[in-house]
Amino acid sequence: MERFDRSPEVALEWYRAGKGATLATVVQTWGSAPRRVGAQLAISGDGEIEGSVSGGCVEGAVIVEALEALEEGASRMLEFGVSDEDAFAVGLACGGTIRVLVEPIGSVMSEALLTELVAARAARDPVAYEVNVETGSRRLVREGHQQRMRMDRSGFEEGSALFVAVHNPPLRLIVVGAVHIAQALVPMARIAGYDPVLIDPREVFGSSDRFPGEEIRLDWPDEAVAALGLDARTALVLLTHDPKLDDPALESALRADVFYIGALGSGRTHAKRVERLTAAGFSAQEIARIHGPVGLDIGAAGPAEIAVSILAEMTAVLRGKAE
Structure with a gap:
């Protein structure tokens, strides 16, 4: 689809x-x-x-x-x-x-x-919907077709009459921090097929004037993330620079099966983040799931270009092309 x-x-x-x-x-x-x-x-x-x-x-x-x-x-x-x-x-x-x-x-x-x-x-x-166009057999399957499911690629199995229709959940992007980068990232992500959700308890940031028509949750990130749920079709991007807001959502994501976790900040900021998560009991392997500093290194300057780098990295991870 x-x-x-x-x-x-x-x-x-x-x-x-x-x-x-x-x-x-x-x-x-x-x-x-x-x-x-x-x-x-x-x-x-x-x-x-x-x-x-x-x-x-x-x-x-x-x-x-x-x-x-x-x-x-x-x-x-x-x-x-x-x-x-x-x-x-x-x-x-x-x-x-x-x-x-x-x-x-x-x-x-x-x-x-x-x-x-x-x-x-x-x-x-x-799920995948299988139909054999010669025999007419039809069924839903939840196992197999890993490559097709990961790539969202429906089609005939090679050399056969079996058509496989991929029915993945819609991609979802949860952004913590209704900042300038989010103003560029959210509409870009929507064009790319994501259902974006913004989380920021600070009403001055998370306002409909700044994000017209978007879903905004003025809750603490850990509460909002728990209510939304996290799964393998979800990406989480943390943009606040504030550990009080970022870390609770980050810890929830590390315990879940989200396909992408990105956190804004310099290398030094990320090193401090790693220290906090290590002290909280997370392993080096778990912490390594975080893309920080967030985004591909494309020499981005300004919020819009940073948003491009984030969306590009999300796509690379989703499609199995990340290094």
Whole structure:
């Protein structure tokens, strides 16, 4: 999936409301395609839609096919290709081609299976949806596909008819310290697909005027982090320079399975941080999980460039490219 959309959830709502529903999923792409493999579109029996498989250029055709598949009670594999001459006009640039699997709910994908998928997504439980397009077998799996899960990469297993759709929880960024760097980092992270949350008990910093439209928690960081929960799809970035605010959240992160921990400060500041954490009983191996000073060394100057370095380092760690 690209962003965490609500196509499965909405499809289940429509099905339970008696409208009928199908899920259309991009299963393969060639050339330049506007949506990644795994992107989904839900279509109700009334022609309502949620999500997208192509950014709009083939949605109309998919809807027609989906309504016919719903009436027949059978899945369909669709393929859309556009020549180089007219590709750009409809959004499939450079002769892009996509294959879309259409699955009616109830007759093809069971209500029980879709319910299980929706429950896993609500619980932030990473799962993979497997469908064999030749045999029609379908199931959810919670083990295996480690590389696909880490890279958020849906697709066919090489040389087989087994399609694997990755359903990871949305990436989440928790920022402690509503400072100038956060003003640049939060919108950048949102563009990159994160759901950001700001924590700062200082109301003068954590104000909606400084962060319009963002989720801000005016709580002490340890309390806010405990309420939010920490998991393997969460990054924590500490920006306050104040041990009273940073350290409680940092200690919570070191006890959790977050994929990234970054802390602002010079090498000297980080050395003092290490001393405090060592005295608190954390091992050298645990403390080594902290990226401090935070961010890749790109010679950043100013809050915006520091934010770029932080987001770049988060991406490198998430995708297994960090040194």
